[in-house]
Amino acid sequence: MPKELKKRGRRAEKQRQEADGHDGPPSKKRRVEEPASSFAVNGDAGDDFITFGQEQDNDEHNDQQTTFYGLLTEEEQGYYANVNNKISANDFEDDEDRANFVEAVHRESAGKEIKVASSQSSSRYLETIIRLSTANQLRSLFLAFLQDLDYLVQHRFGSHCCETLFLESAKHVVTKSKSTEDGNTLFENLFLEAAEKLQTNIGYLLTERFASHTVRVLLLVLSGQPLQDAAAKETVGSRKKGKPDYAQRSEADSTEVRKVPISFKKARRDLMSAAVSGLDSNYLRALATSPTGNPVLQLLLRLELSENDEKGQESHVVLQKLIPDQSFEPESDSSKFVSSLVYDSTGAYLVQALVRYLPGKSFKRMYKNLFKDRIGKLAKNEIASYVAISIFERVGKDDLAHALEALVPEVPGLVERNRLAVVRTLIERCSVRGVDLLRMHETLAQTYGDGAVARLQKMLKLEEMAATTSKKGEEKKEEKISVDLQGSLLAQSMLRTSQLCDLVQESILAQPDSMLLQLAKSPVASRVIQVALTSEKSSSKFLRQIVPKFNGMVSDLALDASGSHVVDALWVATNGSHFMKERVAQALQSNESRLRDSIYGRTVWKNWHMDLYQRRPREWQATAKGLDHESPQDSESKPKKSAIELARERYVQKQSKNHQPHGPANTVQASA
Template sequence: MPKELRKRGKKKKPEPEWQPPVQEPVHEPPPKETPSWIVSAPKPEDQEDVNPEAPFGYVEVDVKAYFRTVDIQIRDWQNTTADATGDEDSDPNEERRMFFVAALTEMGGKEKQLATDPDCSLILERMSYSMDDFVRRVFVDSLIGSYDVLVKHRFASHVCQTLFTVAAQTVSREHRSTLTLAPETRAFYQRFPESSDKGELRTLTQLIIDVCEELLPVFPSLVMNPFASHVIRALLLLLSPNLATSQETAQHTMRSKKSAAWKAKQGPLKSVFNDSQGSGADAVDHAPPEVFTHAACKFVEALRSALGDNETRALAADKVASPTLQMLLAVEADQQMTEDPDSLMDRVLVGLVSASREPPASAPVQSDYLNTLLRDPTSSHLLETIVSRCPAPAFSILWATYFKNNLPRIASHPVANFVLAKAAQLREACAELHNVWPKQSRTGVLRAAIDRAAALKACGSEIIEAVLSAFRIESAEERTLLVPCMLRLQTLPEYTAAKSDEPKVQGAVLLQSLLRLPEPHNQLVSDSLNSLSPEDILNIAHHAISSRVLDALLDSPTVPLKAKRQFVLSFLGRYHLLVDDRIGSRVGDRCWAFCDTYLKEKIARSLIPHESFLAASFYGKFFARNLNLYLLQRRPDEWRTMQTERSRPAESTAVAVSAPPAPAENKKGKRKREGGDEIDALFGAALGKKVRKAALVEPAPAKAQPEPKAKSLPSPASEDAGLADVLGAIRAAPEGSGKAHGKRKGR
């Protein structure tokens, strides 16, 4: 065999086979022993597998489909009104009540599941407005024991809020003992026999107290819950109805902006019935029961005991809790609990209420917390409530510590100026801001000062000086340009430099506030209006914003009558141009309604040459209807009498209208007593009147010879008058008893 040839070089070693890496054992540290004092709370058996989205279970598919049809039907009825016409014995709401009772039957036992369902919760809200008092009591009672879960649910919280809102009507009627219960609803609930396990149904007043007792232990956590806070506000408003009258709390009783925008897309929410059953026709402005007042006080005391000083102050800056704390402060002030030791207002004011009860040793030091409240967009609303509700001694300390000598900076701040508008002491504010008014670009403080002076009827001269200083008007000649400067929110140099700006709402509001000042301080605005050129005054009257100033001039009770007459006469000769506009026609109607008969005649005679112009104007023709120029030119005395009667309060008409018509059942009973057919009576009455008119022409019969029965004409009100008898009487009437038109035909 040939010898094998070998190559030089290193011999390659065979690669070893792959083997998985060997993992070294990891030595974990031994678990730490749990301290003996830490014990895990046992989980309740009924809450082991609770779904937070559906804590009471899901609604069945067929039930949800049924309530969708209910929602469609109720939407249709809420967009339209019930047909009140028809038979006298039929009820136009009968069909709707029967449909509503069927929906209530299906809802029985499923209230909690429906309230937590995303689709059915809104249907329950829609049905709540149409429930009568008894059904509302049943509905509220069916949810007792679960309100602590429902108010924190995303969808059920809105159901509870709507339920507390409409409950005010039922509570008011319970207070007056005028509860309502539909006949079909009464029959529906009477079908179920009373059993020993079901007690007596409580009144809605007692049910609301039970709800408050159920929510009281978890109330501090509900204040900070994003879903429950709105429900708490609705409940507080039910317990204290006078909170709705205060401007600082009325805006926080509604839903959030996002929720309100979504609810507006769902159509109107109102009762589907035309009667007063659950329609909200009863006034809600009622004195709350005494138990409601105690319940509201318990909520305030629960928050006091559960939270400390710093925790209470932290609520002021929270976007969810701040509006609720604002209402609780208002409740505390209404019940005169503000001066109690450790009150909520004393905590928020960092002890100023307690300091006001002590002898004044030294001025308190400013707190950074209150300075933050003053300039924070969220908590500034709370401070507005505080300055309007706190006791007078505490407010004096608050004003001297945080506002005095700082008004220029506060008035120019975009947030703090709103608080200053609520808290401003009029005379001190005018004196301190005298040299600062021209530099202010915000009108809130100035408007608040004007309104305060109008309400107190004081400091009018200081307010006029502040207004003139703000718009840099000095001489008497420059005062005539006050109205155009204020309408455009421009100083006098800015207005004379450029006149192209449109009127602004804030300027028109300032002028309206000035017109409510007592005389002679409001004369500044009326003199400026009367000194304007005819073109400028027409431009003001034709603008949607500036025309409100003219309305305020005519409506203000403090403006003298002479100034109003002078303003009305300023349009004389140009009324046809004034009313030839959508906005100007409304101003013309205001002027016409103000005038007496003398001024109306002057206006009407000035418009006689422009009668054709008014007739051709789209808006002027409506104003021309009140003039009645044709009657003025032909019979002026009659025209004056007519205008005087129109302007005079119609006392006789009011008496005539107040007399109610005869009830329908009396008329129906009267027809039954007469015993005649309705159609025969109708035609007999009509034909009988014509025959009686003709019978007046024939001579009266002799006394000795009574008139034959065939020639006698039946009376329309006769009980035996029929259609055949009337026709027979017409045929038997003599020829001369007819109308005399035939004699003129031969001539």
């Protein structure tokens, strides 16, 4: 049927509006009337947005979204750009100068914190300032953000500032209420107020494009879980957001379980309860395949299952709604639901979370009924293989032996498709559990070939790269190689396993000197050489054969970014063979001038204690043989004792000698 002839353009649209009875001008955004139970969805949420089902006033939400705090002037934008340049360049005399500079920036930002956080460029600079701020400065900024926290957490740029503020403020939370100075508010109260403000719209915020990250960070802070471990980064952080170089965060502290006030536990439970209280099982399962809802479920399951509660399974509200039947019978709805997620690119992450955090009894039933008989098929699939890896990390020795028998016939196909992460994880877990890897040894030997020279090259997928050209256009005759990362990781795992290390060791020994030099200079392949030299599974016979192969190339390797680490590994490899260590030291001494002119050479010179080798050879020999329990660096780092301290030590030693009983005298007295 021919279509109706229509005119395009704004004038034609206006004529049609007037013909339909619309007198006013056409608006750019048409608002569709919906029932009272509908939800206001932000335009940035995307087509895959799924709300948590909590009702809210559409008019109020639209008014909130239209809140405008103004734009920064060009002078203000230039000011914050200069602030960022000064901090990035670290152009400060000392720490006090930097602290005064940060304080001046906070004074300049007073009263316009939300406007700065909403700026596309200046919000990044504000994150830098937050990481360098003191407790009082963070407290003032926190109070400013609380004025309109709902707006900031949903803002594209302000949400990142809120995340950084929560993470940095979490360091200053105390477990016991202490009296504050100058009337300052405790960080505990600030976090509780933030949770109370967000609890009203928590169902919408958890699946909102920008607010979901910030709310997940808040839940982690309230739970006391580590903020920088692998599980937190998977469920909280965005993959596109990298960590800046200027981040002044202690990774050692952030990966440990934190002590939080008791009030945080109640606040977190209230947030989680408000999010899922009005949801049924079907609606909650729909979030499993949502790119925004899936991380939410992962975090909720992790927090719920990792908490030791007296109520036990009664407190597992999310788990009970997501998987009502935890017996995992083959024909149950729970089994069908989990099986449908295994091969889904998004849902597989939720299955991994279930494998990691499910209680022991529930996991055993799930593994027995769903995964045990088809573990080989899971390992062959590109998506389900990650579920198989998580299973290998949790099951016991008997289940690992069963998985090994099922997976060994699939190894050639996995190697051909470069699915080496499954093989590597299975080898590592079997080595930890003490499972026999004889069949894996035979299969890998057949897969990579019997030729020792070609075995390592095939494992690393070595390919020679074209010669690079210099800035002047002249060709360099440097030969570089391309190395596969997964193959390198597999070779390292084999070197750490007593039953498989000989396959890689034989291949390393069989390599020509030119190829061994290229491997040692490759950023990826040099890791294999380092593990071969430092692994506990490397026998003394292998080390006596491999170390002399580097004698003629020590100086060249010491000047290379990757090769210098190989030279450092030779210090460990030559333990017990002092003449080999002296030969390497002589090679380094003969190229002293070249090493001192290179940043990598100076590092090698320091790690090999070459200054001690030249000035005090006897002390160097004692250090090389391991006779001294204290390295020269440790002795130099310790503060020297004063004269009065040395005199006190001599006095104590003299007094102890005078009060010691004499053996012969005591014997005479006893006989008398």
